[in-house]
Amino acid sequence: MELQNKLAILADAAKYDASCSSSGSARRDAARGGIGSTEGMGICHSYTPDGRCISLLKILLTNFCIYDCKYCINRVSSNIPRARFAVAEVVDLTLDFYRRNCIEGLFLSSGIIRSSNYTMEQLVGVARSLRLDHGFKGYIHLKTIPDADPQLLAEAGLYADRLSINIELPTVQGLAQLAPEKNSATIQQAMGQLHDHIATAKAERQDARKASVISMPRSRRTRPTAPQAFAPGGQSTQMIVGADGADDGDIIVTSAKLYTGFRLRRVYYSAFSPIPDATADLPLIAPPLVREHRLYQADWLMRFYGFEAHEIVPAGAQGKRMLSLEHDPKLAWALAHRERFPVNLNTAPREMLLRVPGLGVRSVDKLLAVRRWRQLRSADIEQLRVPMDKLLPFVECQGWSPGRSLDDPLLAAKLVQPMAPRPVQASLF
Numbered sequence: 028m029e030l031q032n033k034l035a036i037l038a039d040a041a042k043y044d045a046s047c048s049s050s051g052s053a054r055r056d057a058a059r060g061g062i063g064s065t066e067g068m069g070i071c072h073s074y075t076p077d078g079r080c081i082s083l084l085k086i087l088l089t090n091f092c093i094y095d096c097k098y099c100i101n102r103v104s105s106n107i108p109r110a111r112f113a114v115a116e117v118v119d120l121t122l123d124f125y126r127r128n129c130i131e132g133l134f135l136s137s138g139i140i141r142s143s144n145y146t147m148e149q150l151v152g153v154a155r156s157l158r159l160d161h162g163f164k165g166y167i168h169l170k171t172i173p174d175a176d177p178q179l180l181a182e183a184g185l186y187a188d189r190l191s192i193n194i195e196l197p198t199v200q201g202l203a204q205l206a207p208e209k210n211s212a213t214i215q216q217a218m219g220q221l222h223d224h225i226a227t228a229k230a231e232r233q234d235a236r237k238a239s240v241i242s243m244p245r246s247r248r249t250r251p252t253a254p255q256a257f258a259p260g261g262q263s264t265q266m267i268v269g270a271d272g273a274d275d276g277d278i279i280v281t282s283a284k285l286y287t288g289f290r291l292r293r294v295y296y297s298a299f300s301p302i303p304d305a306t307a308d309l310p311l312i313a314p315p316l317v318r319e320h321r322l323y324q325a326d327w328l329m330r331f332y333g334f335e336a337h338e339i340v341p342a343g344a345q346g347k348r349m350l351s352l353e354h355d356p357k358l359a360w361a362l363a364h365r366e367r368f369p370v371n372l373n374t375a376p377r378e379m380l381l382r383v384p385g386l387g388v389r390s391v392d393k394l395l396a397v398r399r400w401r402q403l404r405s406a407d408i409e410q411l412r413v414p415m416d417k418l419l420p421f422v423e424c425q426g427w428s429p430g431r432s433l434d435d436p437l438l439a440a441k442l443v444q445p446m447a448p449r450p451v452q453a454s455l456f
């Protein structure tokens with residue numbers, strides 16, 4: 028098969044992997060004439076540890092797979108065109124795109140061929156060849172296979188900037204039902220191994236940076252060579268949303284455990300997309316995209332806003348704990364805890380300011396900076412670029428008081444955030 032065709036198949040197959048973000052824009056469509064579409068598969072965008080947005084060649088090594096995960100288009104029983112790259116082909120493609128300035132790195136995943144070890148050896152082979160044979164300094168994100176030999180996982184971390192292992196589904200029961208060949212304990216064990224390697228390498232490098240040796244009197248201070256980094260971008264994972272019966276409570280609690288247990292950099296949530304010839308165990312329609320969006324917002328609250336999982340998980344019976352689609356999770360929390368508001372912008376601690384709907388981390392830091400010199404006034408709030416309708420009922424400061432608006436029984440209805448898709452003119456043809 029021609030390289031071009033393989034690329035088309037294996038870049039398209041990789042689009043189901045959400046473990047790196049994409050920022051394609053529907054406004055530029057190369058298919059309708061012109062060049063420059065950023066929506067097609069093949070190149071995605073991700074963020075480096077220092078916050079830079081980079082373009083990655085996002086492909087599968089192969090979409091052949093010996094497993095039969097029911098939610099996956101690449102499962103062995105799926106009737107789709109298949110293709111497979113050789114290690115050298117992926118290396119050449121990456122270098123070629125890199126030299127043409129199209130990409131700054133590689134995101135490589137794969138279906139499982141022959142065995143987990145064989146597949147992982149191929150993935151590591153690509154990263155090894157790029158780093159050692161070609162001196163490739165770009166970003167590499169490798170999707171790793173949890174039941175592969177720990178030695179291979181350990182070697183992968185020496186070449187990759189980031190490693191990820193998919194947790195796949197939020198609950199053990201969901202995984203057993205939809206991906207019976209996968210094992211939740213094995214996945215978590217592999218995550219634990221990566222976590223230990225990452226933590227050890229980080230500690231060793233910090234020690235080496237601090238250490239200095241004086242070799243001779245009056246000689247220059249020399250430092251020992253720093254130990255090799257291990258996946259300096261950390262590890263991430265992906266969870267499929269809406270393929271099994273897990274509710275948002277299950278998803279948030281599982282994410283919280285992954286963040287605290289394995290210090291993951293990111294949990295990516297991927298709304299399940301219905302696939303052809305799916306089994307009856309799977310839903311016929313995709314969950315609303317806004318559900319995925321709400322989960323990312325909840326995730327953000329846990330990582331940057333000091334919320335605990337149990338504060339975000341909606342009350343209710345197991346299976347029914349769904350985040351509000353009408354209000355973002357912070358607003359939903361504030362509406363359910365009105366007794367903690369209004370928050371005085373001049374006296375509240377940072378932790379409480381971060382809980383005010385509409386205030387992000389940057390806005391809070393701005394307010395704190397101004398507050399060191401003088402009292403905050405209503406004019407200061409107006410200068411913040413934040414949604415005022417969300418903010419004003421929950422704060423007070425010099426010149427502004429929300430009065431009795433928090434007691435308004437219609438407040439929740441007034442603050443509904445519609446997230447339906449924009450209306451589109453119906454086509455006549």
Ligand code: SF4
Pocket residue numbers: 092093094095096099100101102103137138139206
């Ligand atoms: S192992 Fe991965 S590629 Fe293979 S069927 Fe399962 S999810 Fe799909």
